[in-house]
Amino acid sequence: MQPTDLFASCVFNDCLRVVPPGATKCDFHKDKKQCVVSECFNQVVARGRCSKHGGRPRCAHDTCMLPAKGGEFCLRHGGVSSRQLCRMAGCSKQAHAKQLCVKHGGGSKCFFPGCSRHSRKAGLCHRHRRLDTFCGLDDDHIQMHFDMAYMWLLGQGVPSSNVVLCGDSAGGNAVLTLMQRGRRENAPLPACAILVSPWLDLTMTSPFYDVKTDIFTKRTIVAWRDVYLNNDVTKIHEASPGLQSLDGLPPLMVGDIATFVAKAKRCHVDVTEYLHPYLYHDFIIFPLGKPSRDAIHALAQFVVLKLDNHSNNTN
Numbered sequence: 001m002q003p004t005d006l007f008a009s010c011v012f013n014d015c016l017r018v019v020p021p022g023a024t025k026c027d028f029h030k031d032k033k034q035c036v037v038s039e040c041f042n043q044v045v046a047r048g049r050c051s052k053h054g055g056r057p058r059c060a061h062d063t064c065m066l067p068a069k070g071g072e073f074c075l076r077h078g079g080v081s082s083r084q085l086c087r088m089a090g091c092s093k094q095a096h097a098k099q100l101c102v103k104h105g106g107g108s109k110c111f112f113p114g115c116s117r118h119s120r121k122a123g124l125c126h127r128h129r130r131l132d133t134f135c136g137l138d139d140d141h142i143q144m145h146f147d148m149a150y151m152w153l154l155g156q157g158v159p160s161s162n163v164v165l166c167g168d169s170a171g172g173n174a175v176l177t178l179m180q181r182g183r184r185e186n187a188p189l190p191a192c193a194i195l196v197s198p199w200l201d202l203t204m205t206s207p208f209y210d211v212k213t214d215i216f217t218k219r220t221i222v223a224w225r226d227v228y229l230n231n232d233v234t235k236i237h238e239a240s241p242g243l244q245s246l247d248g249l250p251p252l253m254v255g256d257i258a259t260f261v262a263k264a265k266r267c268h269v270d271v272t273e274y275l276h277p278y279l280y281h282d283f284i285i286f287p288l289g290k291p292s293r294d295a296i297h298a299l300a301q302f303v304v305l306k307l308d309n310h311s312n313n314t315n
Contacts, residue, residue: 013041018227094118147178151187160188161310164303168282170228172198176241183248192251192306194299197282200242200260202229216281251309253302274298 010017010026011034017026025032035042035050042050045067049055056067059074066074086093086101093101100106102118110117110125117125154160167175172195182189202225204218229235237243242260251270254261264271276283276291284295 011041012043016230147181150178150182150190154188161191162307163190164192164194164307165190166194166196166299167198168196168285170199172196173200173239173241176200179249180241180244180246189248189250191310192253192303193249194253194302195257195260196284196299198242198254198257198260200240200257202236202240203243206259251306253299272302 009015010019010029011024012029012032015026015029017028019026023030029043033044033048034040035044035053035055036048037050037053040050040053042052045051045055047055051058051067052065057072058064059066059068059077060072061074061077064074064077066076068074071078084095084099085091086095086104086106087099088101088104091101091104093103095101096106096118098106102109102116106118108119110119119125150163150165153163165175165178167173175193175195176198179189179193181187199221204222204225225236225239229239242257242263246264246267246269249264249267249269251272252264253272253274254264258273258275261271261273274295276295279288279291284292284299286292
């Protein structure tokens with residue numbers, strides 16, 4: 001099996017969601033039907049057909065392929081929209097509660113930074129609560145939601161000096177990226193952070209990727225990277241926080257990545273290294289008896305020490 005076979009896309013047009021092994025549809029579309037027309041990969045609208053092939057009346061305007069709305073024409077060519085507009089004079093925005101748009105009191109805005117859409121479930125609009133897909137860096141999701149959680153915590157009155165961030169593997173990437181962005185934007189940084197077997201360099205140029213001593217092959221990791229970046233190789237450097245500046249970061253505890261530890265020390269970061277002589281990537285999360293317990297105990301001691309030091313320095 002080739003690496004790309006592990007991450008096949010959904011059969012429906014324009015759907016980039018990954019399908020489960022042996023399936024042709026993603027979890028979102030698993031109960032949706034495909035148009036009966038041969039070689040058509042659109043979703044059924046009615047009568048077993050997509051809108052293009054007769055499932056919905058097509059706009060009567062010459063050469064227009066859009067579906068008709070409220071009559072014979074599409075919205076572009078004179079059709080009537082069924083959505084209700086805000087009742088405030090001169091406002092053409094969509095109405096929500098009380099026949100008002102969000103701006104005029106018809107609901108709350110999405111909590112996502114910079115989004116003015118109407119919030120729905122969990123305070124987010126429909127777009128920003130779609131977390132059922134693999135999303136690349138251009139899709140606003142993974143890292144921005146992580147950042148939102150941290151800023152929400154600070155917004156509840158929790159001082160950053162009481163916050164400890166921890167992430168393993170790709171989660172370590174998210175933790176370091178958040179702190180680097182916070183440093184650039186002068187946001188409060190956490191008291192300390194723990195990076196367990198962090199995935200910090202997506203260039204895959206390190207010779208360690210070719211050593212046959214770990215549970216992952218280089219081919220597998222490259223396939224994951226390509227899915228995460230939507231095959232956009234221009235994003236590799238941006239998505240590799242280990243290649244960015246480490247100046248000004250809070251105390252770090254780092255496991256299983258000696259080259260990053262050396263770089264952090266050169267940048268005068270207070271860094272503590274935890275390295276097992278022979279165990280593999282993320283071993284701390286597995287029930288391995290004494291090695292896992294010792295690692296967790298070391299992490300706990302690091303947190304207690306850094307929080308105490310931070311408290312003493314601020315008093």
